[in-house]
Amino acid sequence: MLKKCLYCDSRFRPDHRAYTIQKACRKPSCRWERKHCAQRRWLANNPDYFGPWRLKKREWARTHPSYWKTYRRRHPAYVDQHRLYCRLAMRYQRKKLIKKDGLTPLLDGKSPLQLEFQFTKQNGMDKNTVSI
Ligand SMILES: [Zn+2]
Numbered sequence: 202m203l204k205k206c207l208y209c210d211s212r213f214r215p216d217h218r219a220y221t222i223q224k225a226c227r228k229p230s231c232r233w234e235r236k237h238c239a240q241r242r243w244l245a246n247n248p249d250y251f252g253p254w255r256l257k258k259r260e261w262a263r264t265h266p267s268y269w270k271t272y273r274r275r276h277p278a279y280v281d282q283h284r285l286y287c288r289l290a291m292r293y294q295r296k297k298l299i300k301k302d303g304l305t306p307l308l309d310g311k312s313p314l315q316l317e318f319q320f321t322k323q324n325g326m327d328k329n330t331v332s333i
Pocket of ligand 1: 207210225231
């Protein structure tokens with residue numbers, strides 16, 4: 202039995218083990234969107250989860266003002282990758298704001314993670330040494 206994908210409206214055959222709960226097809230953009238929505242929902246239900254961690258991180262950065270400046274100078278690949286990631290995230294947010302349903306296919310059918318991987322591969326960066 203086919204189901205309708207919540208994100209791209211296409212028909213898909215769900216995995217037999219998750220038939221009742223699977224809501225997205227196998228396309229990477231739909232899987233990314235489903236995960237993103239789930240994470241947003243979880244964060245909305247648990248607003249204090251990252252609060253103390255963020256405050257600690259911010260406080261640490263305040264006491265070590267030159268750490269990130271030095272790190273970025275020594276790791277230009279990280280700067281490029283982070284810039285790309287931010288650009289994609291902002292593009293995604295804009296698309297989401299423009300289309301109120303927020304379920305638009307992403308970036309020529311590719312998820313930001315796919316594009317990030319492609320960028321990393323093209324620029325000869327090792328994914329394990331550069332993190333976002
Ligand atoms: Zn889909």
